[in-house]
Amino acid sequence: MSNIYTLREMFGGQWSSSKRLDGKTVIITGANTGIGKETARDLAGRGARIIMACRDLDKAEGAQKEIMEDSGNQNIVIRKLDLSDTKSIREFAEAINNEERAVHVLINNAGIMMCPYSKTADGFEMQFGVNHLGHFLLTFLLIDLLKRSAPSRIIILSSMAHGWGTIALDDINSERNYHSRRAYGQSKLANILFTRSLAKKLKDTGVTAYAVHPGIVRTKLKRHMNLGLLIMWKIVRPFTKTPVQGAQTTIFCAVEPELDKESGGYYSNCRPSRCTRAARDDEMAEKLWELSCKMLGIVWN
Template sequence: MQTLRNAFRCSWSSPERLDGKTVVITGANTGIGKETAIDLAKRGAKVIMACRDMEKAEAAVKEVIEKSGSENVLCKKLDLSDIKSIREFAETINKEEPKVNILINNAGVMMCPYGKTADGFELQIGVNHMGHFLLTHLLIDLIKRSAPARIISVSSMAHSWSSINLEDINSEKSYDKRKAYAQSKLANILFTRSLAKRLEGTSVTTYSLHPGVIQTDLYRHLNGPQQFLMKIISPFTKSSVQGAQTTIYCAVEPSLVKESGGYYSDCAPANCSADGKNDELAEKLWELSCRMLSITWE
């Protein structure tokens, strides 16, 4: 019903400017990340595109500059499947940037064959959750100093397909790529909820979102029948531009300044699964993430 209601809602747009603001977007060299970069650069923000593949990133920077008309766009190397790379990226940002007003945790992998990150995490939970959890932790002091500021995590309606297996978060006992993807997207929502509580009173707000079913190269790991299904429903899917709108909404919509920790879809508040509202589960995931990443984050 939520999706149906949202389909008939007037499309959202805002003249909001971001002059003098700095934005970091992970996975910004393709898809909705790139479209988000174009939009926020048009609004006057300095945009830092954090990407794994620097060759693709440099080509994307040129496109973002061309389409936005802003020269204030650059890329930096960030591999979210490698703690060393995340720490190096954060160190560079903390050293070179006086502020980060908006952090968009956008990068992700989807339903890939079983694999592990450089540090031994199952790939989907490692990149989609652990990598962004650590990155946010390493930038949080700079973000707080830049307040008012926002932290946005791109989740998915797929979060409702599974829960979080705290006993086997790396899917070592059994691996179902669909459930592992769902677990990682649920983790984004729970992280956002926990983070909002910890940031109360700091003027830093947090949001998670479902971008929509999008025409994206993330589907390359789907099997034959799944790819066939995606072809059938493709007329009803969103383009990358349309898919970026809820991210942009969470980044700039003035009325959200008083909101934090919520989940959004189609540029409006949306319902997440019961697990997505489970504060006890969120807290357990937070503690497990800190333990696995060997960090202390109160």
């Protein structure tokens, strides 16, 4: 683990570029708060059409208003998406496929961390279900549109916490043994393995994929943290990132032209970063892909 907790990962990382995104369409999941909202605000300022994919429409409306006022960009729309329910994901994707001519950037940002044990509408453990499976299905349902819109990009929010867990192929829903931090780690490890497999499968399509660790960021994500981690949090708090700082690596992966030449990597502080050996295990990535398809009842080769 120690190799991934570098000071640079925790504190550094500002990126500036005046690159415009006029005429581009960006979907951001969980765009009503935290890192997602700051990503939306920045990309709106660059002229992109922003689709805020959120589960709570009231919260989303507040953020939409703020982003419109700040950026002067009125091309910001809200669509309902609850990643803990495959029915909602399918309805969202159907609307996007029917209404949008192109999607150039898909940002799989929404996430939940260390919640008490619960299951999604489809019976998946909540963190694995929302953070990995929900985004896996969403990406599957939008992939043809992304291919038609190429060059296009998929950005997947992972975390340095990918080292907190392993992929438990024989108990993926943590039914025998639930540990909230390990389950979060499993879901964030799955995010990186998904990104790697995705990049391979999308080779030569013009669609590229990037996994991101945003830093340790002061957002609402920590709402379910246990006492031990909250104490750790208090210790590192002066060095944590603001949501604006936390959004920089996502924005870099969405905007930097040079990244057209790269796909499948893990980024932090606006540059490639080191992930654990488990996150580079392509055999496990393939097994996870097959299991995800089976759980979701889809065929994606």
